[in-house]
Each structure stands twice: as C-alpha cells, then as structure tokens.
Amino acid sequence: MKAPGNVIGFPRRSFGRASAGRSEPADATDEMSDRLLAVAEHGDRAAFAVLFRHFGPRVRAYLLRAGGDAGRVDDLLQETFAAVWRKAGQYDSRRATAAAWIFAIARNRSIDAFRRERRPEFDRQDPAFQPDPQPDGEETLATRERAESVRAALAALSEEQREVLRLSFYDGESYAAIAIRLGIPVGTVKSRARLAFRRLRAVLGGRREELR
Template sequence: MVAFEALFREFGPRIRAYLLKLTRDGQAAEDLMQETMLAIWRKAGQFDPARGQASAWVFTIARNIWIDAWRKQKRPAFDPDDPALAPAPQADAPDLLEQKQSGQALHEALKTLPAEQIELIRLSFFDEASHSTIAARLGLPIGTVKSRIRLAFGRLRAALEEMK
C-alpha cells in the first residue's frame, strides 16, 4: 500500500492536470485520474523499462482511458423505446384485403398490356434492372427503353382506372 501511495503522490496531480486539459471538466478529470491510477496499479507488471520511461507509460495509459471515456460519450445510449427499433405493425384484416385486391387488380391490368411492355415493367420494377441494363439486354437504345416504359405505365394506369 505504501508503494501505491507513493505512486499516487507522484503521478496523481500531474495526471489530473493532463486530463483536465483534455476534458475541460474537473469532475471528469478526477474520475479519469482515479481510473488511471487503478489501471497503472493493476498493469504494473506489464511495465518494461527497456521500452521507455515510466512517466511515458503512465501518461499513455491516462490518454487511452480518456479516449475510451470520450468514445463512450459519443456513442448514443440504447433506448429500447426508440420507434426505429419497434417492429412494423401487422396489417389488420381490412388492410390485408385491400392489399390483396390491389395486387389482383394490378395483375389483371398487366394482362391488358402487350408482352413487350410487360417484360419492360418486369425487368425495371420487379427485377430492379437499370434502364441501361435493360437496353443492353434487349438490344434497344436507352431512350427507346425509357419511352416504352413510360408508355407501358400510361396504359397500366388507364387499365387500373377502368377497373375502379
């Protein structure tokens, strides 16, 4: 215990001043200084005088403890009530029925389109292929692909309106 007291008297005030400069908070500097002194005491067997001076080793430990504390501060606290973590609400019966009817209406409206336009819509929206990929795959200019997709959408929209 005498050795720890001597270590504390020697390095405690210097470490506290160093941490005060880093934290700009007296209480935080005091807490981190005490944490540093405990870490030094626990890791004393790891000190190698051949690798450098004891003070450099001590202040490296202090700096690492400060960095750890700073990182913990910057990390947001886990909030189990955060709406982003809540599961998506389950659709109720009327919503499920509406989704099913909308899906059926879309399938029926797609049947009214020519096969070429159905293929373009499938590639673009269901396979999520880019317009340039579709153009390369079908051997068409990109402008033609874009205009045919726009035309297919217009016909699809009209077919869905007729079904209402």
C-alpha cells in the first residue's frame, strides 16, 4: 500500500545523532545504519530513499568495475536495492555497517550475474543453520567504532598488501588474475593476502578465536 505521507518525513533520531558526530561530514556510518534499521522496523520509504541516494552511486560504480555494461549494471543496481528493502529485517547492526551489508548484497548479485557457475549461499533462516552465539555486551563495538577501526586497520597495512586486498575483496579478482595484473608470482599474491588478512583479523576479529 502506498503511504505518501511517509515519503516526506525523515526519522528524527537520525538527525540528532548525525549532527552530534565529529567534524567528518563524510562519515555517514551511524546515520546509514539507522536508516537501514528504520527500513527494517517500519518500512520507512524516506529512509530507503536516503540509503539509495548515498549508496546507489557507489554500488553502481562497484558494479561497473565488476565488469557489467551500463544496461546490465542498472538492472543489477535495481535488484540490489530491491533486496535491501526485502531483506532489511535480516540486517544486524552489531555485525556489520550498512556499507558492508549493502556491499555484500551487491557483490553476491554481481557474482550471480557475471559468472557462469552458480555460487551457492548459506541461509540464515534455515532450521539447520547454526546461529551466532550471543555476543557479550563489552566486545560489541558500535557501528561507527567498527567502521573507524576497519579504516584504521586498512591504513596500517602496506601499500602492497592494501592493493592485493582491494583487488581480491573489492574487485573480486582471483589470485591468478591479480598475479598477472601486478606482474608478480601467484605465491607472492597469496602471501600478501594471507598476511594482510591476518593483520586485519588481529585488529578487528577478536571474536574469531573465541568462536573457534
């Protein structure tokens, strides 16, 4: 059902928190996570529009890098945001920023669209799914803190390690393809990726050891 009144008003609490933030107007981390929660909690279309205006261009740029022509990319962009609307109820702000969650949806859509073989996915709604243990209050970082620590951890890597992570995690290239692109042996790509990932995990992934 259409609810035109809903399209005009923004959720109030988002404004309060965004303006209380530090002097980084570009950091929309908390604001965007709040908008995503508003979509989940009461189908807030205004919040959805804010998410689309912020992430839409970035998702489109990502999809273009992933190798689509403009027409296909616009279809995928639409599919991605339709999924954002539909699956918003599954978003957990303790586990991911809005950027990471939307990135994962866009990445999965582009993998489905651009590769020939299927790439099966697990299903959190499945009765045989093993749920996450409840996180302790202390170790759950606020969304903003986590986003900041990801940025800091990335900045602390060497340029070479960062480049491999970008090509692998963001551009979705295989180690073999990265080796050709950079003109280095596959073994070197693997060791850079492994070291970079371990450093990230040492900084960010405190839960990992506990979950093992």
